[in-house]
Structure formats: structure tokens, C-alpha cells
Amino acid sequence: AQSVAQPEDQVNVAEGNPLTVKCTYSVSGNPYLFWYVQYPNRGLQFLLKYITGDNLVKGSYGFEAEFNKSQTSFHLKKPSALVSDSALYFCAVRDMNGNNRLAFGKGNQVVVIP
């Protein structure tokens, strides 16, 4: 079954500095990869996805993610973090050949310090 690892519990970054949220995945076939963001007491908002093609995917709010097949990673990045980016970020993977379920990582709390 597919799975996602988000190794860090919390990511602290100063406002204006680059932000990286790490994600590695495990699937039996080719992956479909997603990033979502969750604000307190709210549902998840879609940020971006990788299906195929260019390894660098650009998404909402200035976020981007790079698919690295050899490292089975899909790290989320933003060149310059804003205080409003403080939220919970989830990486998710769906196995193209698998059971069609979306498997989520445990989430990373991002804190952007003014």
C-alpha cells in the first residue's frame, strides 16, 4: 500500500526566508502526488499536484514542489515565506496502480516568524 512520510513535526522559518517542507513517498507503481494546506478548524485546501511531465510543479500562493523519482521525494517549497503561510501542510500520494486511496502524511506544522 502507498504511504507518505513527513519527517519533521514542525518547521520554523523567519518571514522572507525560503520555506521547505519535506515529503517522501512509497508506492508500488507510479505516483500521483499532492500537497494540501489546512488552517485551524478548516478543511484542506489543494496547493498543487504532480502527475507526470516536468518535475517542478507550480501551485497556489507561490508554492512549488519538486518531484524526485530517485529519492522518492516531493518536497514543497516557497522562495519567501509569509506570516500567513503558517498552517498545517499535508503531503499525499495516490498509487496509479493501487487501490485508488489517497494516503496522507502526518502533516507538518509550519510557523513563520515575523
Next chain:
Amino acid sequence: GAVVSQHPSWVICKSGTSVKIECRSLDFQATTMFWYRQFPKQSLMLMATSNEGSKATYEQGVEKDKFLINHASLTLSTLTVTSAHPEDSSFYICSARVGGLAYNEQFFGPGTRLTVL
């Protein structure tokens, strides 16, 4: 973009009562809807997958008689927590997938906070 709504956004009920949560896709037809449960500071746990017009598929360990799911139309799915108990208190989130393809993203509702006294 695709919008998914949930109602109510929060509910407090007494132990033993049943609670119904509605999930609607507002601007698209959702063949497949998903119900998740989220505990504080934890990830989403998939409870069940429902396809319009058919019975929901429950994940292992989820009691289908306790968590009744109905997906009667392409825009509405409901989750009924029957005979709720305090341990059922949680944040319930529904999700709908645009189209039937595996690479289509899922759009999530804002969630429903259930507190059982």
C-alpha cells in the same frame, strides 16, 4: 474552483443521540465522495469511500452500522453518527473528487466539529 460545503460546521450533542452531517459539492458533480476523521494535530484517517447510488466502502476498523453513509445524488453525501458517544468526538471532513480519474485532485469541505457530551 471546485467548492465543497459541509453542514453543520460544528455540533454538540448528548451521548446516545444521532447526528447527521451533510456534504455537498456546490459547482460540480462528484461521483465519488470520501469521509475522513481527524484527531487533534493528527493526519486524516479515511473512514469510507462512497460512490453515488451504491453502498459505501468502509475502511478496516470503521463500524458501518455506526457511521452510516448515504450518497443519494451526485452533489450530496451524508454521514450519520448513530448513538454517538464521547469517543466519537472528532473533526469530520468530507471530500469530493472531480471526475473519476485517479489523478484528479480531491477537494475538501471545511469540516464538522462534533462534540459528544
